[in-house]
Amino acid sequence: MxxxxxxxxxxxxxxxxxxxxxxxxxxxxxxxxxxxxxxxxxxxxxxxxxxxxxxxxxxxxxxCGGLVSSPLIWDDLACEYMARKSLNLYDHLADIKGFEYVRCGRLSVTTSERGQSSIDRLLSKGKVIGGVEKISDHSDLVSFMPVLNVKDVKGALLTTEDVYVDxxxxxxxxxxxxxxxxxxxxxxxxxxxxxxxxxxxxxxxxxxxxxxxxxxxxxxxxxxxxxxxxxxxxxxxxxxxxFPAIYQNLLTERIPSASILSKDQPIVYDMDRNVVIHAGSNRTLVAGFNEESIRAASKKDDKWMETRHDWDLFQGSLGDAIARIPMIGSIKVGELSQGLEAYTPxxxxxxxxxxxxxxxxxxxxxxxxxxxxxxxxxxxxxxxxxxxxxxxxxSRIDVARFLELHANQQYLCERIPEVATLTYRNTKSGHQFHSARNLRMSPIYHQLKAAGAVFGETMGYERPLWFESKGPEKSVYSASERGHLGKAPWFAHVEKEYGACRERVGLIDLTSFTKFELSGPDVVSHLQYLCSADIDRPIGTTIFTGMQNLTGGYVSDCTLSRLGDESFFMVAPTIQQDRVFNWMNKWAQIRNANVHIQDVTAAYTALGVVGPLSRHLLSDLTDESVSPTAFPSFKCKEINIGMATGIRAISVSHCGELGWVLYIPNEQAQNVYERIVEAGREYSLQHAGYYTLRHLRIEKFYVYWGQDIDATVTPVECGRSFRVHLQKDFIGKAAIEKQMEEGIFKRFVHVLVDNFDPSRDPTPIGGEFIYRDGRMVGHVTSTAYGFTLGAQVCIAVVHKEDGISMPFLTSGKWHIEIAGREYGVRISPHSPTLPMES
Structure with missing residues (x-):
């Protein structure tokens, strides 16, 4: 056992x-x-x-080893909430039942600057939600864990709510x-x-x-x-x-000097070596999470195959554990066990x-x-x-976020061992996986790679994050992780791409966007009921709208382009492909609506042409007039580019800049891409990636579903009530009307961080707390450096129990804490006015 x-x-x-x-x-x-x-x-x-x-x-x-992690470590608010609920329930049962339950805490130690930055961020978070103690020096560390080797430790943190339980x-x-x-x-x-x-x-x-x-x-x-x-x-x-991964744990007799250790000895987590050690009163547990020692399971005759434990695979983790607690090396009796644990991509x-x-x-x-x-x-x-x-x-843990293609066994077997290495990592949200890549690719993937694209992956889709002048072969596994001190490795590349999109013209591959075609006799009435904006607009109009739930929150946001009297083209976030499809079909069945919904995500390549010269470039590529009067913003036209026909050009950039997205039938995508690049030479066209799109949209205060807004946020709370059409019935209307009448208790704001130096200060990653007059009132949802504003920019949500008012937002002393450092901030509920540059 x-x-x-x-x-x-x-x-x-x-x-x-x-x-x-x-x-x-x-x-x-x-x-x-x-x-x-x-x-x-x-x-x-x-x-x-x-x-x-x-x-x-x-x-x-x-x-399992019986270890329960503190709510403090979770990036996702839903997981933090569930971890808190779990602890409360387990505490209650332990009080009335009396089984072994030790609130021992977790001692996280690091030997690196990156690890110290993670510790500083947890300390900042712990000031608000509790459950953390700062370790000042080596003597403090030894007082918590006398047998610990602390010679190389640069930082440490005690999270007090971690538990060992039977x-x-x-x-x-x-x-x-x-x-x-x-x-x-x-x-x-x-x-x-x-x-x-x-x-x-x-x-x-x-x-x-x-x-x-x-x-x-x-x-x-x-x-x-x-x-x-x-x-x-x-x-x-x-x-x-x-899919299950096979992991190994070592269970030994207690550390020889356990007599000097209390029963409340903390779990030890070496952040850099990625090993976990729990020295209990009657046994010691060692678990390692290096990729080489973890394997995907296999089945035979509908049974998961039990393989023998492998000391060779565990040797590295054991060596790391002994390096942190040398006395483990003197323990004579130990049992290496293996278990199966299900992981997701x-x-x-x-x-x-x-x-x-x-x-x-x-x-x-x-x-x-x-x-x-x-x-x-x-x-x-x-x-x-x-x-x-x-x-x-x-939404981040909803089973509907995955498609059936993500259930492919080979894909899961390749990805799962790497995912298992993150089991105890404090921050997962910035991680780019190196395994099981190239599952879903744009038809112009290889051209983009030759142009210098450094790819990241979202829901299995390869997307350019940024571009380098020489086509990089290196993985973005470490280069794109968030949580840097000073400028990230990609900062200069993104600054260059941003400049092109603001001053000339940039080209962004947006192919991973979710796309649907909707048609049928009831399509207008059906979409009117699902969407909060008025979608019964003239053919050729593009509408930006939310799909609300019964409480007014966003099921999703999307654009709808009217192609005909009874046909529309919808574009939604990449992570919404299955969810939006199911939501629309669910309500079609409930309302008995005669609507045909077809997922065409894989049928079109989407290229964003962004910047003040995008109109000039597009006019060189097509015979269709793209003048401000003939092709203003939020319009959709079918155009030809060279020999390619049937291209849907939509005058929406998704980042606040002048621009179009061209939805090109896949079989013509390479031809069109080559023509755009060739014609773009005259305008110094620059390839740009998703990081540039993020910097552009955050600076302009454009909230995105899944990053800022979600099912708990309404259009009134995120400044989009002007898009809501109350002269019709739709899902969530009553809740939105109530907010408009009675006021709101949370609101999204645009945040400028004062005296922030991107070359040396810790980069915010989201989740940082916002304070007003010393009291925590909100948190950051997304952040990027604003190159035009010359400041770090955040989008944040602020709360007030008795209602949000303009005087509340425009008065008081506001600040943000980023990895233990305080910075003054300027708060605004409105988008900044940025000059159009050319």
Whole structure:
């Protein structure tokens, strides 16, 4: 056994006799499944929890090291929220049940400047949410952990809310509490098939003990998520983008000098070596997360293959652990164990309802942090099932963010070992993966690479981040990570590209944008109901609009170009491809609307022509007039460029500059690209990447969905109420009208950071707190250097319990804290006025 386990035998409390119907059937008796059953039962739902083995006795819960991470470490607000909910629940159960539960904290140590910067950022965050202690010097560090080698340590931090818990005991107690609340728990029972009706709605679950009628099935089966048979689906199962990795842990007897150590000894995390050590009162746990020691699992005859532990693979991690705590090298008895843990391609868990089957919910892919999140996941998913939506924004962890192509086994096997190295990293959001690349590429990918593109990846799509004069072959794996002290390696390149887009003309590949064609007799009325703007505009008009939910928040933002009386072309964010498609189809079915929706994302190459000379360049390329009167902003025309026909030119730049996006049929994309580059020589055309687009749009105060706004933000709160058309009915109208009448309690603002030197100061990365008169009132959502304004620029959201007013925004002393340093800031609810340069 990897860790000591709870001695009380719970299986006698549960039965393998099944009920014939249930409101919800949950598959999986690990910590996630029991949490979901617990929260559903407490809200009055009839729940049946099915576990193939015993509760907590198999899978990741049984094999995990029992370490629960502090809410402080999470970048994503939803994960931070769920981690807090988990701790609260576990604290409560430990108080009343008495199993082993030690709030030991985590001691993070670093030997690098980058690691010190991460520590400084956590300290800044900890001032607000708590749970952190600063380690001033080596003597302080040794007082926390006497056996630690501190000679090379440059910085350290203690997060006080990390916990060691007997995970099996916790899981069994949670199941017992679920049973007391009315849940039926059956051990030794397997789900054999989930049954769907003609409309792909779950109606029953077949098991080894019989059939259970239910409208809701929750797949919380851990490494088996996505491998459960589902009747009437093309692949015979729900396609999920998660896959198990094989990891190894070393469990030894206690450190020889454990007599001088307290039971509350902190977990040690060496940030640079990426090893975790927990010296407990009766055992020592060592876990390493280097890519060479982690492998993707494999299946044979529908079973995950158990491979033997491999000391050679673990040797590097063991050496790193001994370097940090030398006394580990003198321990004589140790057991190397391996386990399986489900990971996703982007390192975030997957929860929510699958788009492939109605009533089929998922909670999995926890990427080594299932114990840290499960308590909160149970609450959030129960809200989703009962109320129809969770109370928080979960877009970054929603299962619908992935497409079926992300469930490809080869893709997952190549990506997962690298994702597993991030299990304990404090900051994941700036990471660019080097594995499983080139899954989705623009037709002009190779031309862009030859032009010097340095590519990043979003949802499997290769996108130029910036360009260098000599076509780079190096990976962007480290070069594009955020959190730099001083200018990032790409700063000068982006400054050059930005200058071209502001003064001449830039060319940006936007092919990864999500694209739909909508048509049918009811298309206008359907879109009018889904969108908050007036879309019943003349043919050739492009409308920028939000799709709101019932509370007025953004399901997505998008542009709609009217192609005909009953046809539209939609462009939405890259990460919204599946979600927007499902949302539009869901409401078409509810309203019985005669609408045809076709995903044409892969049919068009999108090239953005941006800058004051973009009109001149475009006029050289086409016979269609592009004068300000003939082709003003927010218009759509079909044009020819050279021999290419059927190009949709839309006069929207997505960054506030003059420009067009050309949507070119893929088979003609290379020809058109070459003509643009050739004609652009006269205007000193410059290739530009997504980092330049980010700098342009943030400086102009253009909020983006998924980076700034989400399902909890309304148009009134982000300054887009002028786009809302209240003279019609649409989803979320009542909520928006109420805000307009009663006022708002949060608002997005444009922030200029004073006395910021990009060459030496720590770069903000998002999440930094904004203060007014010494009180925290908001946080940064996105940030970039404003080359025209000559200042670091942030987009932030500020809150006030009794309502946001202009006097509140225009008075007081405001500042931001970035990695422990304070800077004065200027706040404005409006976009700055920037001169047009040429």
């Amino acid at each position: 990897l860790v000591p386990r709870y001695s009380f035998f719970f299986s006698r409390s549960f039965s393998n006799r099944l009920i014939t119907s249930s409101d919800v059937v949950v598959c999986g008796g690990g910590i996630a499944g029991t949490s979901i059953a617990y929260h559903l039962a407490r809200r009055g739902k009839r729940v049946c929890l099915i576990e193939k083995h015993s509760i907590g006795g198999a899978g990741a819960t049984a094999k 995970a099996v005991a916790l899981c069994q107690e949670l199941a017992a509490e679920a049973a007391l609340a009315g849940a039926r728990i059956s051990e030794g029972v397997s789900v054999t098939e989930v049954l769907l009706g003609h409309d792909r709605q779950v109606y029953a679950v077949d098991t080894t003990e019989g059939l259970i009628e239910t409208p809701v099935f929750v797949d919380a089966s851990g490494i088996w998520s996505g491998h459960i048979s589902v009747k009437n689906l093309p692949h015979g199962r729900v396609q999920l983008a998660s 982007d390192g975030a868990c997957t929860i929510g309802e699958s788009s492939q089957a109605k009533g089929y919910f998922v909670a999995g892919g926890f990427c080594g942090q299932g114990l840290s999140l499960a308590g909160g996941v149970g609450e959030v998913l129960s809200e989703w099932i009962i109320d129809g939506r969770p109370s928080i924004d979960v």
